Amino acid sequence: MAEQDKSTDKPEALTAKKSENFSEWFHQLIKVADIIDQRFPVQGFLTYKPYGYEIFNNFIAILEDQLTKTGHKKCYFPIAVPERLLNKEAKHIESFNAEVFWITHGGETKFTERLALRPTSETVMYEMLSLWIRSWRDLPMKIHQSTTVYRYETKHTRPLIRDREIHWNEAHTSHATAEEAAKQIEIGVKIYSEVFKQCGVPTLFLNAADVFPGAVSAIEPYTVFPDGRSLEMGSVNNLGQRFSKAFDVKFVKEDGTEDFAYQTCYGISERVLAAVIAIHGDDKGLIIPPRIAPIQAVIVPIVFEKEKKKILASAKKLADDLKDELRIHFDDREMTAGAKFYDWELRGVPIRIEIGPRDIKNDSVTLVRRDTGKKEQVKQKELIKKIFLTLDEIQESIYKKALAWHETKIKLAKNINDIVENVQAGLLSKVLWCGNPACAADMEKKSDAVFLGYDAEDRSIKKTDECMCGNKAKHIGYIGKTY
Amino acid sequence: MAEQDKSTDKPEALTAKKSENFSEWFHQLIKVADIIDQRFPVQGFLTYKPYGYEIFNNFIAILEDQLTKTGHKKCYFPIAVPERLLNKEAKHIESFNAEVFWITHGGETKFTERLALRPTSETVMYEMLSLWIRSWRDLPMKIHQSTTVYRYETKHTRPLIRDREIHWNEAHTSHATAEEAAKQIEIGVKIYSEVFKQCGVPTLFLNAADVFPGAVSAIEPYTVFPDGRSLEMGSVNNLGQRFSKAFDVKFVKEDGTEDFAYQTCYGISERVLAAVIAIHGDDKGLIIPPRIAPIQAVIVPIVFEKEKKKILASAKKLADDLKDELRIHFDDREMTAGAKFYDWELRGVPIRIEIGPRDIKNDSVTLVRRDTGKKEQVKQKELIKKIFLTLDEIQESIYKKALAWHETKIKLAKNINDIVENVQAGLLSKVLWCGNPACAADMEKKSDAVFLGYDAEDRSIKKTDECMCGNKAKHIGYIGKTY
Numbered sequence: 001m002a003e004q005d006k007s008t009d010k011p012e013a014l015t016a017k018k019s020e021n022f023s024e025w026f027h028q029l030i031k032v033a034d035i036i037d038q039r040f041p042v043q044g045f046l047t048y049k050p051y052g053y054e055i056f057n058n059f060i061a062i063l064e065d066q067l068t069k070t071g072h073k074k075c076y077f078p079i080a081v082p083e084r085l086l087n088k089e090a091k092h093i094e095s096f097n098a099e100v101f102w103i104t105h106g107g108e109t110k111f112t113e114r115l116a117l118r119p120t121s122e123t124v125m126y127e128m129l130s131l132w133i134r135s136w137r138d139l140p141m142k143i144h145q146s147t148t149v150y151r152y153e154t155k156h157t158r159p160l161i162r163d164r165e166i167h168w169n170e171a172h173t174s175h176a177t178a179e180e181a182a183k184q185i186e187i188g189v190k191i192y193s194e195v196f197k198q199c200g201v202p203t204l205f206l207n208a209a210d211v212f213p214g215a216v217s218a219i220e221p222y223t224v225f226p227d228g229r230s231l232e233m234g235s236v237n238n239l240g241q242r243f244s245k246a247f248d249v250k251f252v253k254e255d256g257t258e259d260f261a262y263q264t265c266y267g268i269s270e271r272v273l274a275a276v277i278a279i280h281g282d283d284k285g286l287i288i289p290p291r292i293a294p295i296q297a298v299i300v301p302i303v304f305e306k307e308k309k310k311i312l313a314s315a316k317k318l319a320d321d322l323k324d325e326l327r328i329h330f331d332d333r334e335m336t337a338g339a340k341f342y343d344w345e346l347r348g349v350p351i352r353i354e355i356g357p358r359d360i361k362n363d364s365v366t367l368v369r370r371d372t373g374k375k376e377q378v379k380q381k382e383l384i385k386k387i388f389l390t391l392d393e394i395q396e397s398i399y400k401k402a403l404a405w406h407e408t409k410i411k412l413a414k415n416i417n418d419i420v421e422n423v424q425a426g427l428l429s430k431v432l433w434c435g436n437p438a439c440a441a442d443m444e445k446k447s448d449a450v451f452l453g454y455d456a457e458d459r460s461i462k463k464t465d466e467c468m469c470g471n472k473a474k475h476i477g478y479i480g481k482t483y
Numbered sequence: 484m485a486e487q488d489k490s491t492d493k494p495e496a497l498t499a500k501k502s503e504n505f506s507e508w509f510h511q512l513i514k515v516a517d518i519i520d521q522r523f524p525v526q527g528f529l530t531y532k533p534y535g536y537e538i539f540n541n542f543i544a545i546l547e548d549q550l551t552k553t554g555h556k557k558c559y560f561p562i563a564v565p566e567r568l569l570n571k572e573a574k575h576i577e578s579f580n581a582e583v584f585w586i587t588h589g590g591e592t593k594f595t596e597r598l599a600l601r602p603t604s605e606t607v608m609y610e611m612l613s614l615w616i617r618s619w620r621d622l623p624m625k626i627h628q629s630t631t632v633y634r635y636e637t638k639h640t641r642p643l644i645r646d647r648e649i650h651w652n653e654a655h656t657s658h659a660t661a662e663e664a665a666k667q668i669e670i671g672v673k674i675y676s677e678v679f680k681q682c683g684v685p686t687l688f689l690n691a692a693d694v695f696p697g698a699v700s701a702i703e704p705y706t707v708f709p710d711g712r713s714l715e716m717g718s719v720n721n722l723g724q725r726f727s728k729a730f731d732v733k734f735v736k737e738d739g740t741e742d743f744a745y746q747t748c749y750g751i752s753e754r755v756l757a758a759v760i761a762i763h764g765d766d767k768g769l770i771i772p773p774r775i776a777p778i779q780a781v782i783v784p785i786v787f788e789k790e791k792k793k794i795l796a797s798a799k800k801l802a803d804d805l806k807d808e809l810r811i812h813f814d815d816r817e818m819t820a821g822a823k824f825y826d827w828e829l830r831g832v833p834i835r836i837e838i839g840p841r842d843i844k845n846d847s848v849t850l851v852r853r854d855t856g857k858k859e860q861v862k863q864k865e866l867i868k869k870i871f872l873t874l875d876e877i878q879e880s881i882y883k884k885a886l887a888w889h890e891t892k893i894k895l896a897k898n899i900n901d902i903v904e905n906v907q908a909g910l911l912s913k914v915l916w917c918g919n920p921a922c923a924a925d926m927e928k929k930s931d932a933v934f935l936g937y938d939a940e941d942r943s944i945k946k947t948d949e950c951m952c953g954n955k956a957k958h959i960g961y962i963g964k965t966y
Contacts, residue, residue: 039614040607042563042598047611050556050626057557073533074540078648079631080525098590103600105585106635106647115525117586124523128530131522143533148562152589164589165561 014346017283022227026278027159033286033347035277036159044157044164051347054294056167056273060146062198062291063169063268066191072142072171077124079147080115085123089246091212092122099152101164117150122239122265125172126247133261135252136176140184144171160274161231161483168234168269174249174261178216181238181262185217188236188266192221195268196233200289200399201275202406203233206453206478210437214242221268222452222478223275224409228426229481230452231275234268279402280371286348287371289398290391295329297322297387298349300340302356315355318365318380325384326391345370350394351387371398413479415468419447423481428452433477434467443468443479452478497829500766505710509761510642516769516830518760519642527640527647534830537777539650539756543629545681545774546652546751549674555625555654560607562630563598568606572729574695575605582635584647600633605722605748608655609730616744618735619659623667627654643757644714644966651717651752657732657744661699664721664745668700671719671749675704678751679716683772683882684758685889686716689936689961693920697725704751705935705961706758707892711909712964713935714758717751762885763854769831770854770881773874778812780805780870781832783823785839798838801848801863808867809874828853833877834870854881896962898951902930906964911935916960917950926951926962935961 035052216238319330413429518535699721802813896912937958
């Protein structure tokens with residue numbers, strides 16, 4: 001029968017508990033809450049369902065708004081990279097060579113040069129920037145694009161976390177001086193901090209222990225997942241002149257001499273959506289931060305047969321009155337109120353507005369918060385004000401809760417044994433670190449964990465603090481399991 | 484010297500005249516007005532510059548707004564199509580086989596099954612719809628996506644007109660009955676009509692003379708270019724059960740029996756942007772319809788040395804006052820006002836606001852329309868009202884002018900010789916047509932032109948009207964040169 005679920009995938013209900021089996025809970029939730037569908041028969045290529053895509057696009061809209069405000073212009077650069085361009089920067093091709101998708105034919109025609117699907121757009125963009133940038137007057141040049149990139153991941157794919165078609169935004173800036181590029185890195189971090197805050201995602205910005213030859217720095221935003229594994233959600237890179245020299249992005253300075261541009265690039269991906277789901281959700285389903293919720297409030301009529309018409313009319317009127325004020329949805333489906341409650345809780349709608357016979361009698365509605373479950377009678381004339389207040393409260397409160405929880409997921413490790421124990425307990429370790437990449441590599445090897453990087457902003461190191469190697473500690477490092 | 488133009492492409496100024504050499508004018512303009520850059524070394528893969536991309540995105544935003552209002556949900560479906568999916572519908576693969584880009588390798592691994600870059604998304608989407616649609620309750624299902632598709636065009640590529648990476652939006656709907664699908668086609672045409680209107684593009688919606696076996700109808704929106712060649716900007720297709728049978732998109736009806744879904748799909752592409760440029764532009768450059776203009780008004784201070792500070796401050800204040808009201812730009816570059824005028828006329832900004840010493844004295848500004856060049860003194864306190872009024876006037880007036888002009892590009896042809904003469908005169912021919920595809924093919928062969936289709940809405944055929952073949956005429960057909 002066609003009525004039965006044709007899918008061989010997940011059940012239609014959320015049955016896993018977040019605290020008992022986080023991974024199963026996450027996989028069930030992204031399916032049953034209509035975030036994505038991973039049944040398309042190419043591994044690592046997801047279909048975004050409307051609800052999931054709207055959350056993603058709301059996140060991208062916040063990001064693009066921040067980028068526009070800070071002078072980044074939105075562009076589009078081609079998806080196909082000729083092999084010779086990809087090869088122009090040696091370390092770049094070394095990083096990506098094993099995971100590039102190659103286009104080799106158009107129709108029956110075999111190409112003389114293979115085309116890569118962009119694994120990231122440096123090589124495409126900088127080839128064009130070498131034509132666009134000629135003089136100091138053209139600088140700084142800040143561009144960005146929201147698009148998809150492609151990586152033939154050999155590791156196990158995980159929806160929204162390790163896909164082969166990746167949705168992201170990448171920004172690229174070119175500057176006349178190294179100082180200006182360094183400043184831009186701070187701006188990049190600030191932009192992402194604001195975006196993570198609006199998405200309610202606690203973040204550690206960590207400097208990579210080691211960077212590519214020629215590049216200056218790489219800062220990566222991480223968040224710890226409930227299972228203790230950290231997720232790198234993007235990166236902010238000071239490229240120095242590494243690419244500008246390879247791609248001849250040269251400019252004439254005010255004094256008439258020439259120099260190569262100083263470049264930065266930063267990107268964040270749909271992994272932010274994975275973090276939103278993983279961090280805020282509970283056993284009932286998603287909890288979407290109001291700023292990025294596709295539906296900020298849902299109106300559910302509590303229908304009793306004899307007053308059905310009147311109640312539906314009131315609910316409809318309420319929805320019409322509110323529809324220009326916020327993202328509202330009126331659920332007039334023919335099903336029980338209880339089933340609707342279940343459904344909208346699963347989808348993480350921040351506010352539920354119930355309207356039943358008693359509410360109508362009192363000129364009021366019942367407002368229910370998704371995050372706390374708290375119910376409140378609200379007079380209809382005060383409703384708009386109350387909704388905005390509540391959305392702000394939810395936004396702030398779930399972020400605060402997430403920050404406090406995130407703190408509990410990080411624990412100081414004084415030795416390798418502590419790191420191992422923390423991993424077993426589902427925690428990320430903080431360590432005192434001397435700053436030597438070899439020492440970080442040694443910790444990794446002994447603990448079978450990953451040294452994420454160090455917090456360059458953290459000044460809490462004391463003079464007497466020592467790294468595990470016995471040398472003086474310089475930084476607070478972070479080590480643990482990752483995705 | 485790096486100061487010189489590294490490009491070997493087009494000059495930095497618009498030197499061609501639209502009336503003398505339309506093709507050269509178009510190619511120069513899309514470069515110098517910063518619409519696209521076609522120097523990326525893969526043929527048919529364009530880079531969108533910020534200004535051009537914003538016009539494109541404003542067009543897409545109008546379209547998506549119309550789609551949302553009519554119940555279409557935005558999704559994202561994967562870019563890579565396994566060969567066996569592409570092959571599921573015979574006529575579909577026949578149309579696209581010669582122009583599919585094939586991904587054959589991931590890193591060093593050769594795939595056992597090649598992946599096509601989507602040439603269009605029917606095969607990807609309908610594979611998923613066969614999982615999503617199970618019962619009449621799931622219908623109608625209306626989805627859309629704004630994305631890129633890939634066609635290895637063997638014809639000469641032309642920027643924005645015939646590319647190999649194509650930016651577009653495609654909508655796909657599934658229905659329980661053929662009647663509902665037919666109604667949806669009307670909605671699709673209405674949506675596109677509204678979009679073309681807001682972009683100021685005159686359009687003929689023509690039914691294809693012939694459709695694929697199994698499909699019901701194909702309606703294509705055309706516009707005539709200044710050189711007399713017609714541009715197909717998209718299509719609205721009633722697919723019937725052609726794909727639902729191939730992809731098993733089946734549903735259980737209310738009465739318990741099963742049927743395949745009745746499907747429609749419609750898409751329009753960046754060709755609309757090409758049409759906007761081609762139709763409205765003049766020898767000075769672009770004229771962008773206000774609704775899609777990235778900058779709706781530009782403020783140019785007319786600076787005299789002794790009052791420089793005062794004038795710049797006034798202009799800046801004006802820009803700040805207006806910035807929440809419309810898309811405004813304050814041009815404070817260090818260059819002559821004349822050079823700025825030239826620049827913004829080239830970019831087609833609808834309104835220029837000049838503010839100089841005399842304007843300040845009179846508490847006024849000088850408002851200049853891009854389309855007519857008309858200058859007017861406007862009191863500052865009346866400015867906002869006047870701007871909105873003028874934007875509306877420009878929007879309406881350039882569309883009216885385009886419609887009238889478009890009429891002059893179409894001429895009745897009574898015989899083959901007329902068609903040939905019309906083609907030579909840069910005109911599209913209207914013909915009386917019997918409705919027989921073979922007869923249309925015959926006209927094509929004899930005139931070396933393309934039969935675009937017929938206007939199913941045009942009821943002006945008289946009883947005595949005859950087709951060239953001597954049979955009774957049923958429809959007004961269109962035949963001419965195309966892109």
